[in-house]
Amino acid sequence: MNRWLSFELHAHTLHSDGAHTLAELAGFARQRGYDGLAVTDHNTIAAWAEWEAVTAATGVRILPGLEWTTFHGHALLLNIPQYVDWRALGTFDLERGIRAVHDQGGLFGIAHPFRLGNPICTGGYWEYRAGHGSADYLEVWSQSLPAARTGNQRAFQWWTRLLDAGCRITAVAGSDLHRLAPAEALARTYLAVDGGDDPGPAAAIRALRSGAVTVSMGPLVTVELRSAAQSWGAGSVVPAADRPSILELEVALRSTAQMAWVEIDRTDFRAVISSNRGEVCQVPLGLDGAARRSIDVNGLRWMRAELFGRIQGVAQLIAFSNPIYFQI
Ligand SMILES: [Zn+2]
Ligand SMILES: [Zn+2]
Structure with a gap:
């Protein structure tokens, strides 16, 4: 693990x-x-x-x-x-x-x-x-x-x-x-x-x-894709062979030690899933929680999570994952 x-x-x-x-x-x-x-x-x-x-x-x-x-x-x-x-x-x-x-x-x-x-x-x-x-x-x-x-x-x-x-x-x-x-x-x-x-x-x-x-400047954002048999996280390559069109996406948010050192709004987080196709979806997220979506992966070459929140009272990008890649 x-x-x-x-x-x-x-x-x-x-x-x-x-x-x-x-x-x-x-x-x-x-x-x-x-x-x-x-x-x-x-x-x-x-x-x-x-x-x-x-x-x-x-x-x-x-x-x-x-x-x-x-x-x-x-x-x-x-x-x-x-x-x-x-x-x-x-x-x-x-x-x-x-x-x-x-x-x-x-x-x-x-x-x-x-x-x-x-x-x-x-x-x-x-x-x-x-x-x-x-x-x-x-x-x-x-x-x-x-x-x-x-x-x-x-x-x-x-x-x-x-x-x-x-x-x-x-x-x-x-x-x-x-x-x-x-x-x-x-x-x-x-x-x-x-x-x-x-x-x-x-x-x-x-x-x-x-x-x-x-x-991240604040909480840890992670992204994972799952099929019935396998899962892929940041840096993984989803193979082309036998790839279903629809995969389950999970975006999760965890508290970190860094949050004690930054003035951050702990209630207002939104993840944008972006890709070579542009925005795939948006999900509101709670701290120490996760959100799941079924997504169509056709045409995707890469996909990442971008987390928006408020630091020092200013709405901004506060974290992002590295991509999950797709074999083409
Ligand atoms: Zn330098
Ligand atoms: Zn330097």
Whole structure:
């Protein structure tokens, strides 16, 4: 049985331009009930020396990572056994760099693709015309209160266009933590991990790789499709053979530790099921409840849940699942 664990997937320490040690970041994560934290310093893995000791001391699973901070875009690397350099890559051979990451078993994520670039943040804007076809994940939500940020809205739209074009790319949130500000509304990335009672970093990486991922500033939203014999969640592919036209959809909403840290209306949630065909249906949802619908899956290539609610009094997208895919 899989469990949902919450992660912060983008954080900096004193080893690059962050204001805190890895132990301080992990202490923050533990206080807020996170299960794990990726350390992704700019072009250095110096903080990796501490990750095992910090995990042992705090119980927070640390994913050692790296943020490629190039002149034309930033990328997040996870599950790499050693530093991977980007400086030998030219503007037009990013794909070669992604292959080098994949050859080592690593994951490659595009970071904050529509952040302001030069001169505000060199390379903050993704200028590569490559990479999205072979990247494993896309940081569609960056920084605090992410849904209201124009750059994140563009990233979400870009993700949708990539899904429509047939890419299977997982969307995540990353707060890009440099300084810990206690009042900020941060989004978390939830990973559906296998691996028994105490799943470790390897189980988290497997979940991220498979797209068994959902993102939220508040409650956890999950989506599942069922036939008489089988079920499929985020990241799964519903096979074409013997696929019934009608499947049962279940959308569920669960309280999370994050909800103690955000001013959220606990009574007003609505899920929109969206797809390559546009909106499939809308369902009102109660906290710690579920809604079921029979849906016609003909013509679907992907389908996800988008959860709308109120944070700090403002109606907005507060969570979304990754897609269930359909073999065509
Ligand atoms: Zn960055
Ligand atoms: Zn960063």
